[in-house]
Amino acid sequence: MPVTIRDVARAAGVSITTVSRAFNGYDDVGPDTRKRILKVAKELNYRPSHVARSLVLQQTQNIGLLISDFNANRGAHHFLFDVMVGVHDRLASMGYDVTLVSTTTARQRLISYIDFCTERRLEGVIVMGMRLDDPYMQEVAEAKLPSVGIDLPILSRYCGYVMTDNVNGAKLGMQHLLGKGYRRIGFVNGTQKAAVSVDRLRGYQLALEAAGLGTDPDLIVHSNFLVEGGEAATEMLLSRVPDLTAIFYASDLMAIGGMRYLHRVGKRIPEDVAVMGYDNVDVGEWSTPALTTVSQRRYEMGLYAADMLIGMLQHDEEPGGRLLPSELVIRQST
Amino acid sequence: MPVTIRDVARAAGVSITTVSRAFNGYDDVGPDTRKRILKVAKELNYRPSHVARSLVLQQTQNIGLLISDFNANRGAHHFLFDVMVGVHDRLASMGYDVTLVSTTTARQRLISYIDFCTERRLEGVIVMGMRLDDPYMQEVAEAKLPSVGIDLPILSRYCGYVMTDNVNGAKLGMQHLLGKGYRRIGFVNGTQKAAVSVDRLRGYQLALEAAGLGTDPDLIVHSNFLVEGGEAATEMLLSRVPDLTAIFYASDLMAIGGMRYLHRVGKRIPEDVAVMGYDNVDVGEWSTPALTTVSQRRYEMGLYAADMLIGMLQHDEEPGGRLLPSELVIRQST
DNA sequence: TTGACAATCCAAAACGTTTTCGGTAATTTA
DNA sequence: TAAATTACCGAAAACGTTTTGGATTGTCAA
Known part of the structure; x- marks a missing residue:
């Protein structure tokens, strides 16, 4: 036709x-x-015909954007969307197509996601939203398919990553809190299965050490990055440590949830307890009080991930681990 | 290899x-x-090889997800993400691949987006985030490429759409406000270039008519769907009509912005002025007070758009216009 | 005038599949 | 036993490109 x-x-x-x-x-x-x-x-x-050309040229100019459990990770849009835009922006401007891949699709078809990609002759893949315990993680680590993970620190011959420098980011947040004089600082972390969580916890601990303070395990609780999780975690934390004066959340959403709980029980922010988030999503600007937080350059993460992949594909560059710096965003909650 | x-x-x-x-x-x-x-x-x-098979079968099983100005429409993630997930969910489960297309890419390459799609032999396309005055709108309306628009009510032999029943949705919201006894109700609409805006305005007017009230042009102001826009619009509205008792916003984000302004000038919500949003995005749940709003079933919109497209492709069904009902979500801001 | 050389062009193979049209051997039917 | 049917398999064309290795001119220098 x-x-x-x-x-x-x-x-x-x-x-x-x-x-x-x-x-x-x-x-x-x-x-x-x-x-x-x-x-x-x-x-x-x-x-x-791009497909005829792909066949004879043996390259599709097509790279996959793998999102772990795309459909189950609603609420992740606060973080993922900007990254997606960044990835697509750079990739598209370099002449690559990007096709959406979800691990759910692979699971449905009972094939490995690598098989999915090779069937389509994707030239590379960018992985987002994947947890450390994801069964597909092994695959991306071992595969020969060029790939770069976002917030997924695995490094191999064919696999690099880009993520925020979360330990320094968390340290930055803590230093701000400590500088303000807070000493009993709770830490509501995300899932332990997320790579970023272990780094942020480490940053939290390092900052306390540097300030000559020990880390009280009672002050640390793990949650799920979401509002409801932050709310519940705060309740637990406060019941365990009634005298805490500040809480550092590993995500803005959890901080929002925390503030919701604090409001409900009549605590003033930041007078009674200071609140700091992580991510710098738009919601934080709109909360009352506006949320102090550690920024993540989500759009740039996407950009750089694409850059790294393109470097591997076009100039045979070695993949690496790229850490983006984060900045303090001080608002009213601290 | x-x-x-x-x-x-x-x-x-x-x-x-x-x-x-x-x-x-x-x-x-x-x-x-x-x-x-x-x-x-x-x-x-x-x-x-999917590409070899595509060539001989003359079908790629690949459909495009066209997002208007993907990179410029940050902030739209509150609405777009869920739709994307819905589209991808259904499409993937039916064996289709989905490739991301942005009008920016097409513009960069100086080719029409239809050309972009035919080069890749995309079998169809789902269009989101497009304004009525977008230069590409003409194209999707006239193209022979099967397509379905989301919130883009154009109907042709090859083009259908799915959107919320915005006039009834707005009527619903207004009825709630009127039922609560509010009479001087401001309306902060979105861009006039967005199809949903004209419908929501119409719903606003119809509800007023049905209540035997006229529409005061001073009560209506157009903005941009975003927080800052809502904030500015509220200021203007309030200066023009100091005695208004409620404001209906055509998006939750604008309502958030409005509440921010109202807080700043010392107005209590809902005692002094009631606030109602539109969309039912997660942010509305977290605001103080929690936002009363009209829900949009974003995920389902994606699902149904995909369904319609698949129907056209596989069973040669006629495209149509599908309207999804919306519900009232009553919270504390009214 | 002739050889070399540039400027244009083309035939055919290749990319990795699917599908049509047979072909052969084994089995059944008459 | 001959004919017809079935079960299984293969050769080759086709899909729409790119690219290799010439082929055919015309031009220019010797």
Whole structure:
């Protein structure tokens, strides 16, 4: 149905070779024939088939954006969307297509996600939202498919990653809190299965050490990055340590949840207890009080992940681990 | 580099025809040879090339998810993400791949987005986030490429849409406000260029009419769906109509912004002025006071859009306009 | 005038599948 | 026993490109 190179060759009275050459800017085609070919092609509305070209060139210019449990991770949009935009922006501008891949799809079809990618001849893949205990993590680590993980620190010949420098980020947040004079600081962490959680915990501990304070296990509780989780965690924390004066949350959403609980029990923020988040999502700006937080450059994470992948694909660069710095965003909750 | 059907055929001592048939479940291949082929294929780690198959079958099983100005529409994630998940969910489960397309990409390459799609032989496309004045709108309306718009009410032989029943949704919201006794109700609408805005305005007016009230143009102001816009619009509205008792916002984000302004100027919500939003995004639950709103079933919108497209592709169904009902979500801001 | 050389062009193979049209051997039917 | 049917398999064409290795002119220098 669609018009092929053969159609324009016939219409222009040349061979398909010449049409192909004219289209790809080769120099051994006469200026008049080239013009004629281009004119005919435009008239016929010819569009070269990307799939035919992919087949003969043995490269699809197509890279996968793998999102772990895309459909189950609602609420993750506060973080994932910007990253996606960054990834797509850079990839698209470099001429790559990006196809959405969810681990759920692979699971449904009972094939490994690597198989899914090789069937489609994806040239590489960017992985987001994956937990350390995800059964597919092993796969991305061992696969020969060039890939870069976001917040997934695995490094191999074919796999790099980009993530925020979470230990320094957490340290930054804690230093701010400590500088304000807070001493009994609770820490509501995310899932232990998330790579970022172990780093943020470490940053929390390092900052306390540096301040000459020990870490009280009672002050630490793990949750799920979401509002409800933060709310529940805060309740537990406060019942365990009634005299705490500040809480550091490993995500803004949990901080929002925490503030909700604190409001409910009549605690003033930050007078009674100070609240600090992590991520710098838009919601934090809108809360009352506005949330002090540690920023993550989500869009740039996507950009750099794409850059790294492109580097591997086009210039055979070694994958690495890239850490992005984070900044303090001071608002009213501390 | 990757192993082909020819490799499998040679290793199994059969022709490629037989391998193909064995893989596609035809019945004219002996049970023992089939088993042997499958075994050999597994050993060799053979994965049929989707692109070769696409070429010969003349169908890619690939559909585009076109997001208008993907990178410029940050902040739209509150709405778009869920829709994307819905679209991908349904499409993936039906065996379709989905590739991300942004109008920015097309603009960069100076080609129409339709050309972009036909080059890749996308079988259809789902369009989101597009304004009525978008230069690409004409294209999707006239193209022969099967497409369905989300919140983009254009109907043609090849183009359907799904959106919320915004006029009834807005009516619902207004009825709630009117039922509570509010009479001077401001309306902060979204961009006039968005299809949903004209419907919501209409719902606002119809509800007023039904209540025997006229519409005061001073009570209506257009903004941009975002928090800052809502904030500014509220200021303007309040300066123009100091005696208003309630404000209906065409998006939750604008309502958040409005509440922020109202707080700042010392107005109590809902005692001094009641606030109602639209969309039912998660942020509305977390605001203080929690936001009364009209829900949109974003995930389902994606699902149904995918359904409609699949119907067109597989069963040659006529595209239509599907309206989803919306519900009132009553919380504390009214 | 002839050889070399540039400027244009084309035929055919290749990419990895699916499918049509047979072909052979074994089995059944008459 | 001959004919017809069935079960299984293969050769080759096709899908729409790119690219290799010439082929055919025309031009220019010797």
